[in-house]
Every structure is written in C-alpha cells, then in structure tokens.
Amino acid sequence: MFKHFILCRYNLGLYTTNPYKILDQDKWMEERLPMFERLLGSLKAQTNQNFTLILGLDKNTNSDQRTGIVNLLFKYGIDFQMVFADPRTAIPTQHAGIDWLITTRMDNDDEYRPEFVEAIQSNFKEKTELLDVFGVQFDGKQFYTSGRPTPNSPFITLIESWHNPKTVLDRPHSLMNGESPARWASKDALYIQHIHDSNAANKIIGKQIDNPWK
Secondary structure (H helix, E strand, O other): OEEEEEEEEOOOOOOOOOOOOOOOHHHHHHHHHHHHHHHHHHHHOOOOOOOEEEEEOOOOOOHHHHHHHHHHHHHHOOOEEEEOOOHHHHOOOOEOOEOEEEEEEOOOOOEEOOOHHHHHHHOOOOOOEEEEEEEEEEOOOOEEEOOOOOOOOOOOEEEEEOOOOOOOOOOOHHHHOOOOOEEEEEEEEEEEEEOOOOOOOOOOOOOEEOOOOO
C-alpha cells in the first residue's frame, strides 16, 4: 500500500553555502559521527523495519568522511540510499503497484524510540495528512518536554499520494501543518531531540521532566 522513507539532510551546504556559519566544518563532522551512530542504533532497534533511510550529503564531503558514514551504515545493517544532494532527489517519481508515499524527517544527531516507525505506519490511512508524535528534549543531563502543543515537530511525517509528491521536506516543519491536515499518531514520547553545543538552531523550549522511560 505504501513505501516509507526517512529523510536526513546530514550536512547539506556545510562545505558550500555554510548557512549556519560553522567555523570549523571538519571538527563539526568529526563530532557528528558518534551522534549519527546513536541514530543508527535507534533505527536498528525499531520494532518495524519496513523503511528506507535516505541520507543527503554535501557534494564536497571528503572521501574519509564519506567512508566513516558508510561504514556505520553497513555496521548497523540499515536499508539506505545516499545522495550528494537533497534526499528528496532519491525518491522515484512513481513505484509500480504502490500508490502512497510516507516521508519522515530526521536529524543526524537525534534518535527514535523503538516504537516510532510502528506508530506511524499503524496510523496509515489512504489520504494526504501529517502525522506527528510526542517526544522529549535532552541536554545530556536533564529531560524536557518537546514544547510543541501542535503536531509540527522536526520529526513530522507526511502521507501523500505518490503522484507528484512534495515530501515532508517541502517546507519548514513548523509550517507544514498549515498545508495539510495534521494529527498525533501516539500519546507516548517516541523521539529524543538532543540539545548540545554544536546545535545550529535547536534550543530547549520544553519544561523540565523526569526520565520518561525509567
């Protein structure tokens, strides 16, 4: 009925336009690799493995950095595609026998709880809509609520017809629910957004809470 892609813009623009004005790009890449491994571990732990990760890399990412990323992908046995462009370019314009496309956002320094993919796919309906789940922020010491009362998080999912699809990366995640109906797919916290020194844009916006998985 559908095909599910998780889209990750790993470092697009880092070595070209550098939109976040990162001073030491190579240091950023070195620090990001263990965070990416944490993400892959969370994908490997998914109770539902019916998805493909599409990774978009900056075209000027050097060969050693590419090798490090690919080695991790093979280490965790994730079904993936890699492109040196926006990950949307790897999605075919159609798929024989499948009419519906599911695309989910993911940043390379965050992680899913094991039931994330299952929650999304179990809520699938044959109509265009956005699905989101609750989650938490984590600063390395303390957990916080996501701070998002409406379904428009950086982990949002778009379900749409495969005929001329826009994908979930069509607009900034905070604006996507102005384009399509949006609803929650789960009441449980199913993602962890990590807040750390090399975050370019994300900040703590939620309220302090205890570890929700104790």
